[in-house]
Amino acid sequence: MTTALATNTEMAIDKDWWRGAVIYQIYPRSFQDSNGDGIGDLLGIVQRLPYIASLGVDAIWISPFFMSPMKDFGYDVSDYCDVDPMFGSLADFDAVVETAHRLGIRVMIDLVLSHTSDQHAWFGESRANRTNDKADWYVWADPKPDGTPPNNWLSIFGGSAWQWDARREQYYMHNFLVSQPDLNFHEPQVQDALLDVARFWLNRGCDGFRLDTINFYIHDAQLRDNPPLPPEKRNATIAPSVNPYNHQEHLYSKNQPENLAFLRKLRAVMEPYGAAAVGEVGDAQLGLEIMGQYTAGDDLMQMCYAFEFLAKDQPTAKRIVDVMHRVDDVAGDGWACWAFSNHDVMRHASRWDLRPAAQRMFATLIMCLRGSVCLYQGEELGLPEADVAFEDLQDPYGIEFWPEFKGRDGCRTPMVWEQSNQNGGFTAGKPWLPVATEHLHMSAAAQEDEPGALLHHYRKAISFRHTHPALSIGAHDGVKAKGDVVYFTRTEGSQTIFCAFNVSETPSDFDLPGGAGHQLVPSWAAHIHLQTEDCTLGLGRYASRSSHNSKGSETWLICY
Known part of the structure; x- marks a missing residue:
């Protein structure tokens, strides 16, 4: 296969293409099903790329489609360099890249580097014993003398961040599900292997990466306890309020300074390809500061996003000013990427209880802010959060904390392309999550035929941003x-x-x-x-x- 260094010559000329770019996030399970199995796939993305091109966006970000047991719907990777059969094949990914590039759209993929699935071959070897070649590729630790976990670190998905493994008679660390063991970035071979993963996808034509949980890569080597977080500093930006994860200051389980050295290595890998990355900074207290650290200068990540505008409450004028002033103070040499919605939070149309014209205002506002922009599939249609019944839930996060927190399925229901049937044109089969009935009249086809629809407003706002450099850069x-x-x-x-x-x-x-x-x-x-x-x-x-x-x-x- 021709490498990206040759294939992407024209698109790679501008290495600053990411600055001020508008990036459209695709959650592939729910975008378009091409084979009737009820799950969206890569060829479904190919089918809908002309629609995405009509929006005028610069790039797409595709959430994980790698080999996975799907306990966290692709964010538990069992093979970084292959496509899970439910999404298609490597040839189908090549078709996505070829079609997108022909339409002038760059392709970013979601790399989950902080952890793998427990079914990854690396973990299978690592857990076998304490002396194998990959024994130190994951975060292993002996118990305390009383048999309890080595420290007080907590998992975002609930409970301890440590799981006992009888094979090694040690605990392994998992910031997320028990089935998502954390990689040990203190081991140089781990970093080298992950850099090779990046090269693999860049050589297939990928134009960059969305980096999941970018601040979780490296842990404190001394495994020191996290201190408590005073109640007045707690917020539910990263984890729901019912989750004890909010009771700690995560001083040692993430946000370690050694991460900068790895990010410089990753940037060096991307540079020859003209590729760019946007990092997800998961921290409820220091998100903007970390964003500033990770995007400073020209040898780290190009962009990062924090969770300030993904929060529950609609931003007031004062809140917007406070956030932007803080960015100027701590990230003046960096670059933010703003989003109001994504696959992890309630859709902002519902989260902020917005009427249609308010959605227009916020769409215009985000296109005018300094930084780049991420739009989540269906945001341009004004889709509200879907109400998914407990018996239909798929998200382990929602199942764990129901009913106080209903999880992330409500923002992950399938896209609605037309309203001729209950599946909204998403699939000919039974969709993996039910299509929300209230979404059908808001379908892309219905809005195409309505001159005053929100869809057309998004197109105008994106176009106006692109034709006026003052807004984009x-x-x-x-x-x-x-x-x-x-x-x-x-x-x-x-x-x-x-x-x-x-x-x-x-x-x-x-x-x-x-x-x-x-x-x-x-x-x-x-x-x-x-x-x-x-x-x-x-x-x-x-x-x-x-x-x-x-x-x-x-x-x-x-x-x-």
Whole structure:
């Protein structure tokens, strides 16, 4: 097979393609089924790539499709270098890459490097005894004299982060499910093996990676106990409030400084391919600080995202300002990637109880913030969280903490492509999760035929971002708030764009640049298109046409 170094020559010319990019996340189990078995697959993605291209996004991120026993739906990998048969084959992945590249879309895949499945051959060898070649490839530890685990570390999925193994008469560490043992990054051979995994996919044409739990790779070699976290500092950003994981400050089980050296090695592997990575920073207290550390300079990761805008509560003007100021303080030399929804949290249309016009406002806002953007499949349709009955649950997280926490299945139900049947065009068989009946009238086909649909708004917002470098790669003058209005200015070269957003339920009076006073109505008021000299903007309530001064500078005004 031709390597990516040859195949991707044209697309790899711009090594900064990721800066300001819009990335569309695909959860493959639920995107499109091509063979009627009720589970989405890679050829289903090929089928729907023209739709994705119509959105105007720069890249897709595909959640795991590797060989796996699927106890955590692909985030428990048993073979990093092969495709699980339920998703297709390596040839099908090649078809995804070829089709995406032909449509001008880059392909990022979800690498789960912190842990494997307990059915991975590496773990099978490691657990056999204490003297084999891979004996130190996972985190093993002797019990305390009383037989209890070596320290107090907890699993995000509940209970101790340690599991007893009778073969070695030792505990192994698992930050997630018992069936997801953590790799030992203190062992150089482990790092080398994982870098080879990255090379394998880059050589197949992959353009980059989403790095699952990027701050979990390395643990404290001394296995020191985590200290307690004061109640006032606890939050449910990473784990539900009913999970005791929130009671610890995870000082030693993750976020170790040695991780930076590995990330530099990974960046060096990616550089010749023009590839980029976005890391998932899973930390409820230090997410932005870690994001800043991991994206600083030009030898670490290009982008990271934390969970600030994936939180339960709708962000107020003050909250948005606080987050963006914190990013300026701790990640000014780095690059954020913003998301409101993904496969791990309740869809933001439901989480924030947004009316359709409020969804338009937030879609426009995220396209105007400094950083890159991740959109989750169905977000562009405004899909709410699906209500999945307990008997239909698949997610072990939800099953463990039901009913206080219903898990992640509600955001993972199948995409709705058309409404002619209960399966929404997703499959000809029985879907692995039921298609939400309330989603059917919001299908992609139905919205294509409705000029005022949210789908078209997303396309306009993405297009406007791409055609105005000030929004995609420009600097900002600091995000500010006046009452319920968030405002800032983006600049790039001679282009200046002033942005203002009312994020409240009530109208706000606001003086626009130049002293013109306007009333910014609440985000769910009737949406109005304003005709400008250059184009029709369906992005906000007020928009000025671009104006040019004698020096050729360009100014735009977007208010919502």
